[in-house]
Amino acid sequence: MASNPKTFLTPEQYLELEHKAENRSEYFQGEVFAMWGAQVSHNRIVTNLVGMLYQDFRRRPCHVYSHDMRVRVNATGLYTYPDVLVVCGEEQIQHAETDTLLNPTFIAEVLSPSTEAYDRGKKFDHYKTIESLREYLLVASDRVHADLFTRQPDGRWMLTSADGMESSLGIESIDCHIAIADVYEKVDL
Numbered sequence: 777m778a779s780n781p782k783t784f785l786t787p788e789q790y791l792e793l794e795h796k797a798e799n800r801s802e803y804f805q806g807e808v809f810a811m812w813g814a815q816v817s818h819n820r821i822v823t824n825l826v827g828m829l830y831q832d833f834r835r836r837p838c839h840v841y842s843h844d845m846r847v848r849v850n851a852t853g854l855y856t857y858p859d860v861l862v863v864c865g866e867e868q869i870q871h872a873e874t875d876t877l878l879n880p881t882f883i884a885e886v887l888s889p890s891t892e893a894y895d896r897g898k899k900f901d902h903y904k905t906i907e908s909l910r911e912y913l914l915v916a917s918d919r920v921h922a923d924l925f926t927r928q929p930d931g932r933w934m935l936t937s938a939d940g941m942e943s944s945l946g947i948e949s950i951d952c953h954i955a956i957a958d959v960y961e962k963v964d965l
Contacts, residue, residue: 793808800844814888818859822859823842828952828954828958829860829950838865839863845861846875860913862883881909881950883903883909884914885915911927911950920941920965921937
């Protein structure tokens, strides 16, 4: 009995397919991984974060993007679509014809039961290798909770957690303060 061998793509082949695709996919070491739609609570949290950050950046040299901006992790070769990302200063784009960002300052991922282990583990391991990345925020979509990881001068990552609607987090890298109540506004848990 013969098995079907896996087809591995080059990054260039992946990007060509991705530009024509209706749905987004991640890419790592020749393999493509389909990304599925998110639940209402996930989408509302993303929208709330993007809205808050956009208002804060209107007169500053920072740009906020939602889950349609692809990021390449140069050190590992991962191509991925963070839920929310921010670039302060000049954006570095992989090629003129692509929409792949290389230098995020801040990334936020909204957790779901199916992605939490990956977002906290292997995906964070990839993100840690991005030199420009200063902070990584993980927001739960099934309860009121957020974890902010901040890169320290010695390269270690410090964790600050926020529980409860009255809490808040200061995001130093983008000079922003977010109230947890605003993150979860109109979100039914």
